[in-house]
Amino acid sequence: MAFVKAKIFVDISGTLEFEKQFDVLFNPSDYSIASSNSYNWAKVKGLSLPIAQFDSGESDTLTMELFFDTYEAKSDVRFHTSKISGLLDIIPDLHAPPVVRFVWGNLNFTGVVTNVSQKFTMFSGEGVPVRATLNVTFKAWMSKSEQLKKLPRNSADRTKQKTINQGDQLWMIAAKEYVNPALWRDIANANGIDNPRLLQSGKKIVVPRLE
Numbered sequence: 001m002a003f004v005k006a007k008i009f010v011d012i013s014g015t016l017e018f019e020k021q022f023d024v025l026f027n028p029s030d031y032s033i034a035s036s037n038s039y040n041w042a043k044v045k046g047l048s049l050p051i052a053q054f055d056s057g058e059s060d061t062l063t064m065e066l067f068f069d070t071y072e073a074k075s076d077v078r079f080h081t082s083k084i085s086g087l088l089d090i091i092p093d094l095h096a097p098p099v100v101r102f103v104w105g106n107l108n109f110t111g112v113v114t115n116v117s118q119k120f121t122m123f124s125g126e127g128v129p130v131r132a133t134l135n136v137t138f139k140a141w142m143s144k145s146e147q148l149k150k151l152p153r154n155s156a157d158r159t160k161q162k163t164i165n166q167g168d169q170l171w172m173i174a175a176k177e178y179v180n181p182a183l184w185r186d187i188a189n190a191n192g193i194d195n196p197r198l199l200q201s202g203k204k205i206v207v208p209r210l211e
Contacts (some may be wrong), residue, residue, distance in 0.1 A: 011099040018100075032063045034061045062139075068132045075181050081132050088116060109140065117136075119132050162206075191206055
């Protein structure tokens with residue numbers, strides 16, 4: 001089986017052409033990918049626990065430790081480590097750091113470098129660092145057009161009519177229609193409901209569109 005070097009591709013023009021690339025000096029021994037979601041917790045009177053309202057997904061993070069050693073070559077290891085730390089630098093034309101792509105085997109991760117921690121552990125007689133370990137964090141990145149393509153099409157952008165069923169509560173309807181139980185007041189105001197706990201089964205109510 002052929003040995004494959006991990007590569008980092010760099011988009012320096014903002015066109016996602018990834019014009020620049022370089023190999024890491026040594027492949028990482030392992031890496032971690034973390035995923036998460038963000039929630040808001042809405043408090044509703046009469047409930048013992050808050051209602052979880054999905055806010056948004058969080059970008060995946062890729063973390064790894066990269067090892068660098070130039071002792072035998074008797075050269076400054078910072079020549080190699082600066083390629084990694086330099087991915088935090090702002091490109092003047094973009095007013096932002098570059099988007100990068102880390103490729104190794106079947107791992108193809110597009111994102112931005114958000115953190116680089118450098119530790120130099122060996123030096124030449126002249127004090128030049130020849131060995132280093134870098135902890136690197138990448139955060140997934142996606143263009144605005146790609147994200148818009150993934151937006152749900154069934155958002156609450158039009159007025160609806162709903163029949164009250166036995167056991168229904170306004171916060172439950174708001175959670176279903178708006179994905180936010182705290183917006184039950186919009187439904188109450190649209191229907192002139194003074195007491196949201198006294199809902200009549202079989203009655204039709206209006207679920208207004210969100211502005």
